[in-house]
Amino acid sequence: MKKQIEKNIKSLLHSIWKSGDMAISWTKTSIPGKRTPFFIKNKNQIDQLVFDTFCAVSLATYLTEFNRKEILPEDFKGKLHITCKPCDARSVMQLFSDMQVSEELVNLIVIQCDGIADESKLTKIMSGYVSNIEEENDRFICKGIGGTEKSVPIRDCWLDKCSDGKNCDLPYYYGYYFVGNETEYRKRISNLLHTKTDLVQDTMSPKELKKLVNKELSSCIRCNACRNVCPACFCSDRCVFEQPKVNVKYLDSEDASKNNILYHMIRFNHVAPNCTGCGECERACPMSIPLSMFYKYFNRLMWEEFEYKPGKTNSERQKLLSYHLGEDLV
Amino acid sequence: MEKNKKAPSINQNPYIPFFGKLTDIIDESHVTKRFFVELPKGHEKVDFIPGQFFQLTVPGVGEIPISLSDYIPEKKSLLFCIANTGIVTNKIHQMKVGEFIGVRGPYGNGFPIEKFKGKNIVIVAGGIGLFPLRSVIEYYFRNKNDFNKLEVLYGARNPREIIFREEMKSWRLKKDTTCKITIDKPEKGWDGNTGFVCNLVDKNYSDSSEILFHCAASERENTVVLVVGPPVMFNSILKKLEEINFPDDSVYLSLENHMKCGIGKCGHCNCGSKYVCQDGPIFSWKELKTMEKEY
Amino acid sequence: MRKRLQKQKLSSLIKKLKEDATVIAPVMTDKNEVDFLPVNSEEVILSGARSLYSPKKYIFKQSESMYDYTIQDSGKVTVKESCENEKQIIMGIRPCDLHAIEYMKEFYSGKYKDSYILRRLENSVLIGLACTEPSTNCFCTSLGNSPVDTDGSDIMMADAGSFYFVKGITEKGKKLIENNKDIFEDSQEDDERVLSDIKESCEKAILEKIDVTALKNKVGSAYNSDIWKKYSDICVNCGACTFNCPTCTCFDVADTSRSKNEGCHYRTWDTCQNFAFTLHASGHNPRSTSEERLRQRVMHKYQYTVDQMDQFSCTGCGRCTQVCPVGISMIAILKDIKEVVDNGEE
Ligand code: SF4
Ligand code: SF4
Ligand code: SF4
Ligand code: SF4
Ligand code: SF4
Ligand code: SF4
Ligand code: SF4
Ligand code: FES
Numbered sequence: 001m002k003k004q005i006e007k008n009i010k011s012l013l014h015s016i017w018k019s020g021d022m023a024i025s026w027t028k029t030s031i032p033g034k035r036t037p038f039f040i041k042n043k044n045q046i047d048q049l050v051f052d053t054f055c056a057v058s059l060a061t062y063l064t065e066f067n068r069k070e071i072l073p074e075d076f077k078g079k080l081h082i083t084c085k086p087c088d089a090r091s092v093m094q095l096f097s098d099m100q101v102s103e104e105l106v107n108l109i110v111i112q113c114d115g116i117a118d119e120s121k122l123t124k125i126m127s128g129y130v131s132n133i134e135e136e137n138d139r140f141i142c143k144g145i146g147g148t149e150k151s152v153p154i155r156d157c158w159l160d161k162c163s164d165g166k167n168c169d170l171p172y173y174y175g176y177y178f179v180g181n182e183t184e185y186r187k188r189i190s191n192l193l194h195t196k197t198d199l200v201q202d203t204m205s206p207k208e209l210k211k212l213v214n215k216e217l218s219s220c221i222r223c224n225a226c227r228n229v230c231p232a233c234f235c236s237d238r239c240v241f242e243q244p245k246v247n248v249k250y251l252d253s254e255d256a257s258k259n260n261i262l263y264h265m266i267r268f269n270h271v272a273p274n275c276t277g278c279g280e281c282e283r284a285c286p287m288s289i290p291l292s293m294f295y296k297y298f299n300r301l302m303w304e305e306f307e308y309k310p311g312k313t314n315s316e317r318q319k320l321l322s323y324h325l326g327e328d329l330v
Numbered sequence: 331m332e333k334n335k336k337a338p339s340i341n342q343n344p345y346i347p348f349f350g351k352l353t354d355i356i357d358e359s360h361v362t363k364r365f366f367v368e369l370p371k372g373h374e375k376v377d378f379i380p381g382q383f384f385q386l387t388v389p390g391v392g393e394i395p396i397s398l399s400d401y402i403p404e405k406k407s408l409l410f411c412i413a414n415t416g417i418v419t420n421k422i423h424q425m426k427v428g429e430f431i432g433v434r435g436p437y438g439n440g441f442p443i444e445k446f447k448g449k450n451i452v453i454v455a456g457g458i459g460l461f462p463l464r465s466v467i468e469y470y471f472r473n474k475n476d477f478n479k480l481e482v483l484y485g486a487r488n489p490r491e492i493i494f495r496e497e498m499k500s501w502r503l504k505k506d507t508t509c510k511i512t513i514d515k516p517e518k519g520w521d522g523n524t525g526f527v528c529n530l531v532d533k534n535y536s537d538s539s540e541i542l543f544h545c546a547a548s549e550r551e552n553t554v555v556l557v558v559g560p561p562v563m564f565n566s567i568l569k570k571l572e573e574i575n576f577p578d579d580s581v582y583l584s585l586e587n588h589m590k591c592g593i594g595k596c597g598h599c600n601c602g603s604k605y606v607c608q609d610g611p612i613f614s615w616k617e618l619k620t621m622e623k624e625y
Numbered sequence: 626m627r628k629r630l631q632k633q634k635l636s637s638l639i640k641k642l643k644e645d646a647t648v649i650a651p652v653m654t655d656k657n658e659v660d661f662l663p664v665n666s667e668e669v670i671l672s673g674a675r676s677l678y679s680p681k682k683y684i685f686k687q688s689e690s691m692y693d694y695t696i697q698d699s700g701k702v703t704v705k706e707s708c709e710n711e712k713q714i715i716m717g718i719r720p721c722d723l724h725a726i727e728y729m730k731e732f733y734s735g736k737y738k739d740s741y742i743l744r745r746l747e748n749s750v751l752i753g754l755a756c757t758e759p760s761t762n763c764f765c766t767s768l769g770n771s772p773v774d775t776d777g778s779d780i781m782m783a784d785a786g787s788f789y790f791v792k793g794i795t796e797k798g799k800k801l802i803e804n805n806k807d808i809f810e811d812s813q814e815d816d817e818r819v820l821s822d823i824k825e826s827c828e829k830a831i832l833e834k835i836d837v838t839a840l841k842n843k844v845g846s847a848y849n850s851d852i853w854k855k856y857s858d859i860c861v862n863c864g865a866c867t868f869n870c871p872t873c874t875c876f877d878v879a880d881t882s883r884s885k886n887e888g889c890h891y892r893t894w895d896t897c898q899n900f901a902f903t904l905h906a907s908g909h910n911p912r913s914t915s916e917e918r919l920r921q922r923v924m925h926k927y928q929y930t931v932d933q934m935d936q937f938s939c940t941g942c943g944r945c946t947q948v949c950p951v952g953i954s955m956i957a958i959l960k961d962i963k964e965v966v967d968n969g970e971e
Contacts, residue, residue: 029952030833031761036952037859057951061861120947124657128674128760131832145758145830221687221894225863229950242901253881254891256688284950286677286865288656343740345691345890349702387890389694389702390882416906430702560907587911588903590878593737596895597875598902600925601911603932608736622848624903624911624921 002135005112006051008179009083012109013046016081016177022073023081024062026055032133033119037062040081041073051083053117053135056159057229058280059084060091063101064234080106085113086185087167089176090276090311091231097315098274100234103175110170112180114188117157118283125152160292161279165192172313198300199293216294217264218257219287226281226291227267232274232310240266264294272298276311344593347387347432348373353407355427359491362413362458363423364399367431369406376401376408379440380465381584381612385592386410387432388425392418395589395607397462398436408433411461411493437592438611441466441556441582449552450479450541454567456527456559460484460493462584463558467501478552479506481541485527485563487514508540527559528566533574542574550576558584561625568615581615585625601625626793627816628802628809630782635671635789638808639664639716642801646712646750649683651676661715672784674760675719677947679871683715684726684745688893691741691878696886707889709745714801716752716782721765721940723753723777725871728938730777732874732930750801753778755823759831762943764956769838770941772827773820785819833956835963837927837937843966844927848920852961857916859951864896866945866953867922872938875902897921923958 013023027038027050035054040046059082072080084092089110095101122140123130132143140152161167168189170182200212224241227233241263253259277299281291302308350367358364369376383397394416400409414423425431443466451470453463460482470480482501486492498509510530512523529535533543541553555571557564564583571581587599587606599606602622604613613621630638642648643665650669651659659676661683690707697703718726730746733739756763756772765772775781779798782789791809793799802809867873877895882888895902898918904910912918930938939955946954 029954030957031946031952031954034952034954039858062859065861123761123947129758129830130761131830146826221868223863223865223868223896224899225861225865225948225950228861228863237900242899242904254688254690254889256686256893259688259893280950284863284865286869286948288658342738343706344737345740346704346706349704351700387880389696389890390880390888392880393878393890429700430696432702432704561909586905586907588905590876594735595733595737595739595874595876596878596892597897598877598895600897600921600929602924603929622924624917 002052002114005180006049009051009109009111010046010049012177012179013040013049013081014043016079016107017043017046018078019043020075020077021079021081022076023049023083024059025049025081025083026051026057026059031119032130033117033122049083051111053115053154054119055085056116056118056283058088058091058231058278060088060095060231060278061229061280063092063095063106064231065236081109082106083109083111085116086110086170087113087161087276087278089173090167090169090171091278093171093173093314094274094276094311095231095234097313098234103314108173108176110176110178112178112182112185113162113168115154115158115162117154118159119157120283121157122152125156126150159279159283161277163192165189166296167277167279168192169312171311175314198296199290200297202300213261213264213294214257216289217261220257220260220264220285220289221287222256222260222263223286225284225286226289229280229284230271230275231278231280232271232276233267264291268294268298271295273302274310275299344434345591347385347393347434349430350408350433352425352427352429352431353405355425358411358493361415361491362411362461362493365410365412365422365425365431366402366405367408367410367433369408374406375403376436378436378465380443380469381440381462382436382438383462383592383611384408384410384433384435385437386418386422387434388418388421389432391421393432393590394418395437395592397465397584397611399461399464400468401465411458411464413458413461435592437607439609441612443469446554447476448478449554450481450549451477452481452483452539452541452553452555454483454527454531454555454557454559456485456563457487457491458493459558459560459563459584463556464494464497466556467497471501471504474506479508479541479549481507481539482509483527483530483539484509485512485514485530488517489513489520510537510539526566527563528570531555531567531570542576553580555581556583557581560586571615578615578619582612583615583618584611585613586611587625626799626802627812628791628793629785629812629816630789630791630809632788634808635669638805639669641805641808642714646714648714648716649680650716661717669716671717671754671782671789672757674758675721675756675763675942677944678869679722679725679942679944680715680718681722681725681729681871683713684729684749685742685874685876685894688891689741690889690891693889694887707741709741710748712748712750713745714750714752717754718751718778719754719756719942720772720774720776721763721770721942722871723751724770724774724940725942726751727777728872728930728934728936728940729874731934731936732938750779750797751777752798753781755781755783755820756827757784757823759827760943760947761832762946762954763831763941764833764835764943765941766828766831767834767837767956767959768937768939768941771824772831773824783819783823785816790816790819835956835960837939837941837959840927840959840963840966841931841937842928844924844931844962846969847962847965848924850965852958852965853916853920855961856953856958857914857919860898860915860919860953861951862898862900862915862918863950864898865948865950867896867898868894869944869948870939871942871944872926872940897925923955923962927959927962 023040026035134141275295279292353368354366356364383395387393399411516524590596590598592607594605594608601624650664652668660678661680692704694704733742779795781792793802876892878892903912926939
């Protein structure tokens with residue numbers, strides 16, 4: 001079925017492509033289980049596109065980079081097609097409503113998603129070495145050292161957000177193409193269990209919270225991967241941590257763990273109001289820090305307080321930035 | 331059990347500065363000041379080549395590379411001219427006489443001044459680019475017999491930003507020395523040259539360089555040009571020199587890459603296979619042509 | 626000096642070593658990842674593929690104080706150099722990481738010597754471990770290295786089934802073995818063969834190989850080629866690759882004050898992938914685009930250090946590829962470079 005979806009994306013792109021267009025999608029790498037973002041700059045590259053269980057990277061983050069990068073080809077004059085899993089589409093919605101990218105520019109292609117596997121989880125299960133991966137029904141057949149074979153249930157390798165299912169809703173937006181069967185998709189996600197327990201509990205005392213923060217965040221190495229892949233962290237070169245005249249690049253202590261915690265506190269503050277919970281930060285983190293757990297906590301608070309979920313539509317204003325007459329001041 | 335080796339003494343750790351007292355601070359232009367730093371005991375002698383720089387530290391604020399404008403052995407002090415451009419320089423500008431500032435260095439290669447002996451020297455500087463060149467000028471006057479003529483071509487944004495005014499007056503009076511100044515835009519009360527400093531090395535310009543354009547060809551051949559300024563400025567100068575086929579191995583430039591350690595370790599100043607802090611900051615134009623354009 | 630260490634004796638060895646040094650070895654963390662941490666003896670993992678994290682952080686710390694300063698009432702400033710003299714023994718370092726430490730040692734020496742790092746190296750005993758298996762991303766053989774190289778280690782170990790084959794390499798290492806000789810056993814005639822066996826089987830399992838040594842001194846010719854764009858388009862310039870790279874040596878220096886009169890001068894890791902890394906005070910940035918920064922990383926590893934020190938500063942550990950959040954593979958870049966170089970030579 002997945003092969004069919006991939007085919008359908010390709011033929012959709014072929015049919016809507018006009019000269020001067022560009023598309024962002026995925027393609028294969030030589031590493032088993034790794035897919036990489038792929039910029040299609042002319043029509044005959046469309047067939048190199050890949051969509052399968054390993055397309056974990058959210059492409060929404062590239063929409064934030066247009067201000068900075070010369071990623072659009074020189075002769076670009078048309079539409080920017082972007083292929084998205086439903087969760088990524090919600091990040092795009094948020095970028096629309098934050099007015100970071102123009103809706104006119106972007107053509108959103110949402111793909112029926114069946115759960116995405118995290119290659120690094122599979123690598124861990126395979127003790128660090130995989131020479132080949134085949135997909136058979138709901139299992140991966142992996143080749144390890146000396147040709148040994150191991151069969152791993154795909155669900156065991158799923159990204160956390162996929163087993164959780166809270167992010168899988170389709171956005172309220174009529175301007176997208178859907179590749180696959182929408183009814184089937186809605187049915188699948190309604191059956192997801194939403195049972196993942198959250199790391200940050202409402203019942204936690206400030207002390208417990210602090211302990212948790214210290215424990216989880218002190219191992220950060222400040223590589224900035226979480227910031228740079230995050231579609232809600234869109235300041236690029238203008239980010240506070242990149243300003244030489246303020247000199248907060250690595251913050252203000254010889255103790256790295258203190259700096260790291262402060263760094264994350266700043267990011268929490270900047271990002272919580274528009275975090276769609278895409279989990280990219282966590283996936284990108286080389287230190288396996290469960291970052292999205294913290295963002296989920298903020299998301300939950302915002303839902304309880306304002307019934308606001310970032311990424312639901314293309315036009316809802318951020319609740320922490322807007323105020324309505326008659327609203328209680330907290 | 332082998333006993334723990336004694337830690338190397340402080341002098342062996344290249345990152346540790348010594349602290350010198352500020353003995354005098356003089357306002358230069360509205361954004362620049364001169365600072366005289368007294369060398370503490372044990373550090374009085376400085377082996378220094380014009381064009382080299384020091385790392386200055388304001389405790390608690392930060393460290394920056396500043397090129398030395400002059401070393402005055404008789405007073406055992408160093409002269410730094412500093413523009414107020416960032417956090418650290420801003421703090422230095424707030425310092426008062428009697429306070430202490432951290433100093434380590436000198437670092438970098440400096441100008442190959444030995445090679446200039448017997449030659450004419452043309453100095454082209456924009457804005458605060460004249461600061462590091464002052465040490466060359468002082469060296470020239472102290473060893474006048476070793477050199478031929480000196481010409482200083484200087485461009486400032488406006489008359490208020492002109493530095494070394496007094497010195498320039500006195501340099502002009504000396505034998506074999508010319509100074510030409512230009513400001514970017516015409517202004518009331520200014521009757522000198524206007525336009526960018528690259529004009530002064532343009533053969534068609536009315537008040538262009540004496541040595542390059544108004545002397546015998548043999549003079550020009552026996553000349554070195556030293557250029558200090560931001561990349562936009564030196565690129566335009568180089569273009570002009572290219573037009574007159576000036577030999578690229580007689581042009582020297584100082585690069586201003588971002589520096590942190592000054593000793594080739596932190597990687598910030600890395601430009602191709604060179605560390606600007608160690609292999610530079612002075613490069614000949616010829617060398618620069620072979621280097622990656624990452625400065 | 627050749628010895629055997631029975632596997633069940635490993636914990637008593639660690640216990641003994643712990644008496645006068647911190648022992649650091651690969652263990653399983655609660656994140657289900659193998660990392661180098663101070664150990665207590667039981668849980669050490671000396672098998673399988675290399676860990677995701679290298680032991681670099683014990684030599685070149687993520688962040689460290691360089692000196693403390695005090696401003697006296699007279700205005701005078703005194704500094705106290707930060708000076709660690711603790712002994713440490715790092716176990717289970719893979720050959721590629723040993724090469725990396727060798728490289729660092731040379732890099733931080735030279736005209737100016739980085740006292741902090743060299744001192745730490747002097748106080749460390751490095752115990753290597755030959756790789757019986759590679760990881761998915763390993764490509765050490767491409768750089769002319771091998772999974773059983775001993776360069777850089779004080780002692781080398783290799784898994785020989787029921788025991789470890791142990792080889793004292795430097796005086797420091799030999800002395801450590803001598804001091805604990807009752808824990809080791811004499812080695813047999815052909816124990817050394819275990820190394821060549823391991824080499825053969827491990828090298829066979831390495832997935833990718835291209836001859837980078839043949840590109841020595843030629844990588845620079847790809848500087849102006851158009852291969853960079855393909856990768857820089859998708860690179861988010863995070864720095865995960867450089868911070869996890871065992872040979873990345875760059876750092877940022879800063880000052881912080883704890884009170885009006887006291888504070889310290891410290892450094893932290895920094896990366897050339899960062900926009901502000903080369904930003905001039907004037908606002909001019911020599912490497913302002915992602916393309917230039919990605920190229921800097923590759924060029925620095927395969928060309929600039931060849932010019933400066935006549936060696937690649939990549940060991941082929943494959944970590945940059947493994948951690949890259951968008952799947953940029955170093956070996957893929959190298960393949961492209963090779964193509965450019967080959968085409969240029971025709
Ligand atoms: S951390 Fe804050 S300033 Fe930096 S990119 Fe994210 S939102 Fe912007
Ligand atoms: S903070 Fe993390 S989960 Fe939230 S939008 Fe950014 S990358 Fe996604
Ligand atoms: S990705 Fe992980 S290690 Fe890197 S800065 Fe973010 S939290 Fe820290
Ligand atoms: S790169 Fe080579 S030496 Fe390093 S862990 Fe892999 S196989 Fe071992
Ligand atoms: S880890 Fe990947 S995305 Fe990040 S800077 Fe390195 S190559 Fe670029
Ligand atoms: S560049 Fe990549 S493969 Fe090479 S040493 Fe660094 S992390 Fe390892
Ligand atoms: S310049 Fe870049 S690649 Fe080279 S050592 Fe520094 S951070 Fe690593
Ligand atoms: S300033 Fe640190 S390497 Fe040049």
